[in-house]
Every structure is written in C-alpha cells, then in structure tokens.
Amino acid sequence: MFGKLRLWRVRRIVARHPIAEPLWQAALRRCAPARRLGASDQAALRVLATLFLREKSIEPVQGLVLDEADRVLLATHACVPILELGMQWFDGWHSVIVYPDAFVPQRTRIDEAGVVHQSHAPMAGEAWDRGPVILSWADVLRAGQRPGHNVVIHEMAHKLDLLNGVANGFPPLHRRMDPGEWTRVLSGAWEHLRSEHRQGMPIPIDPYGLESPAEFFAVASEQFFEAPAALREHLPQVYRQLERFYRQHPY
Numbered sequence: 001m002f003g004k005l006r007l008w009r010v011r012r013i014v015a016r017h018p019i020a021e022p023l024w025q026a027a028l029r030r031c032a033p034a035r036r037l038g039a040s041d042q043a044a045l046r047v048l049a050t051l052f053l054r055e056k057s058i059e060p061v062q063g064l065v066l067d068e069a070d071r072v073l074l075a076t077h078a079c080v081p082i083l084e085l086g087m088q089w090f091d092g093w094h095s096v097i098v099y100p101d102a103f104v105p106q107r108t109r110i111d112e113a114g115v116v117h118q119s120h121a122p123m124a125g126e127a128w129d130r131g132p133v134i135l136s137w138a139d140v141l142r143a144g145q146r147p148g149h150n151v152v153i154h155e156m157a158h159k160l161d162l163l164n165g166v167a168n169g170f171p172p173l174h175r176r177m178d179p180g181e182w183t184r185v186l187s188g189a190w191e192h193l194r195s196e197h198r199q200g201m202p203i204p205i206d207p208y209g210l211e212s213p214a215e216f217f218a219v220a221s222e223q224f225f226e227a228p229a230a231l232r233e234h235l236p237q238v239y240r241q242l243e244r245f246y247r248q249h250p251y
C-alpha cells in the first residue's frame with residue numbers, strides 16, 4: 001500500500017498522532033461500512049484515517065464546531081473507499097469545508113442558449129476538481145439512515161472520478177480492468193434505470209444517480225459500501241465492477 005519513504009512517514013504520523021481508542025470505537029459505531037470490516041482491515045482504515053486527519057484540513061464554517069470525535073468520524077467515512085487503493089488516491093486537494101446543514105452554492109451557469117441560471121438547490125455535498133470537498137454536517141450524520149446513503153463516500157467517489165479529468169463516471173481503472181466492460185456495464189445500467197424510472201417503475205438506487213454518469217458512479221459507490229447486499233442483488237454487474245475498482249468485497 002505504501003512506498004518505503006511513505007511508509008516511514010506513515011509510521012511517524014501514526015506514532016505521533018494516534019486516534020484515541022474511544023474515538024475510534026465511536027467512529028466504528030457510527031460508520032456501518034467500517035464496522036463491517038474484519039479486524040486487520042479496520043486497523044488499516046484507522047491508519048488511513050490518521051493520515052487523512054494530518055494531510056487534509058477539515059474546516060467547519062458558519063459557526064459549526066467539530067470536535068475530535070466528529071473529525072475522526074468524517075475521516076473514517078472518507079477513507080472507506082480508498083482502503084485498498086491508498087492515500088495517494090486523495091492527492092491533489094487539501095480542504096474539506098463543512099457547513100452545518102444543506103448549503104446553497106452561489107453559482108451561475110450559462111446554458112447553450114446563453115441563458116444564465118442561478119443555482120438555488122440546497123446541496124448535501126460537492127467535490128471540486130483539484131479543489132475542496134464541501135459537506136453538510138447534518139447529512140454526514142445521516143449516513144446509513146436511508147439505506148445506501150453516505151454523502152462522504154459519495155463526494156469521495158467524485159474525487160476518485162476526477163483523478164483522470166472530468167467527472168464522468170470513469171475513474172482511473174486498474175491495469176487488469178477492462179475499460180470497455182466498465183463503460184458497457186455502468187452506462188448500460190444507467191440507461192436501463194433511466195428508462196424504467198421514466199416509465200414510473202421503482203428503481204433500486206437513489207434516482208439522483210440518474211442525473212449523469214458521474215452521479216450514477218457516486219450513488220452506486222455509496223450503495224456499494226452502505227448497502228452492498230441490495231446492490232449485488234439488483235445490479236450484480238455494477239457491483240462486480242465496483243468490487244474490482246475498489247478492490248473490496250463489502251458483501
């Protein structure tokens with residue numbers, strides 16, 4: 001997981017800034033995907049969370065106060081997707097900005113006809129290319145309350161997706177993965193679910209995932225870690241691709 005120099009640095013950080021046992025146990029209680037891991041995977045996740053807390057800056061805004069236990073919880077959720085990938089998959093960005101609740105980004109968008117749209121929809125999270133991850137703390141605490149939901153994992157999936165350019169549901173795949181198969185499986189499932197949803201049929205994932213291939217990857221990633229049995233049952237091929245990408249077998 002780590003090169004030699006990195007390993008030395010990791011050991012030093014973990015020795016100097018360990019996550020206290022009660023905080024770690026509290027984070028495990030509140031993060032189902034972490035709680036389900038075996039002991040050695042939990043230990044590896046704890047190391048990653050320790051590094052995350054050193055390397056990233058968690059910045060609460062609008063009067064929000066996050067104590068040490070909150071920060072450990074956030075880091076634990078964030079590191080679940082990179083457990084078998086490594087901290088270098090989070091290189092290139094630094095800040096996690098945390099709002100107390102859903103936030104409305106002050107942003108204008110100009111469409112193809114030249115019309116300027118002001119965005120007003122409150123958001124639970126956002127990931128900027130090479131920029132910060134933005135989260136609503138109220139939504140972070142809601143992880144798992146609705147089955148398959150985890151806003152931190154969702155935004156971290158966008159970060160992984162952005163590693164090779166735009167967010168398009170196509171993160172950098174491993175050497176032994178087949179890019180054609182990835183595209184076929186994920187686009188196929190996305191198209192199929194969109195058509196079922198348009199016909200008013202129930203679909204097995206949060207309909208927000210139908211917005212774009214990027215959102216489909218992020219929503220499927222949330223479900224992969226939070227509700228793996230359901231994803232495996234309803235979208236087995238998508239589950240299998242995510243298994244290969246994350247190198248984890250949560251079900």
Ligand SMILES: [Zn+2]
Nearest residue numbers: 154158215218
């Ligand atoms: Zn998203």
